[in-house]
Amino acid sequence: MLDYSLNIAGSEWLIIIFVALILILGTGKLPGAAKKLGKAVNEYNKAKNEIQEQMKIGEEQTPTVSGPVGTEREKLETMAKSIGIKVEEKTDDELREIIAAKIGQKKTDEPKKEK
Numbered sequence: 001m002l003d004y005s006l007n008i009a010g011s012e013w014l015i016i017i018f019v020a021l022i023l024i025l026g027t028g029k030l031p032g033a034a035k036k037l038g039k040a041v042n043e044y045n046k047a048k049n050e051i052q053e054q055m056k057i058g059e060e061q062t063p064t065v066s067g068p069v070g071t072e073r074e075k076l077e078t079m080a081k082s083i084g085i086k087v088e089e090k091t092d093d094e095l096r097e098i099i100a101a102k103i104g105q106k107k108t109d110e111p112k113k114e115k
Contacts, residue, residue: 076095
């Protein structure tokens with residue numbers, strides 16, 4: 001039996017792909033294809049950077065609790081402050097109700113469709 005194996009290194013593959021592109025696209029279309037590829041890579045990098053920036057902003061806005069919370073009132077105040085509720089002059093029960101209402105809200109802009 002004859003055993004033919006292709007021992008082609010990475011740089012050789014690049015040369016083969018480049019030659020194939022020249023044969024398929026021709027020398028006239030190759031610069032246009034390279035330009036489109038460059039634009040696609042640029043858009044990808046922009047989107048990636050925007051997502052990373054949004055994640056960084058989100059991490060900075062996330063409230064942190066620096067240690068254990070001792071009393072039930074402290075827990076309620078920490079939760080309320082983290083979702084933007086003012087805790088002054090509110091009883092524990094009022095805070096519980098407001099927190100439950102805020103957390104239970106569904107954030108939909110569309111009205112529900114009736115069948």
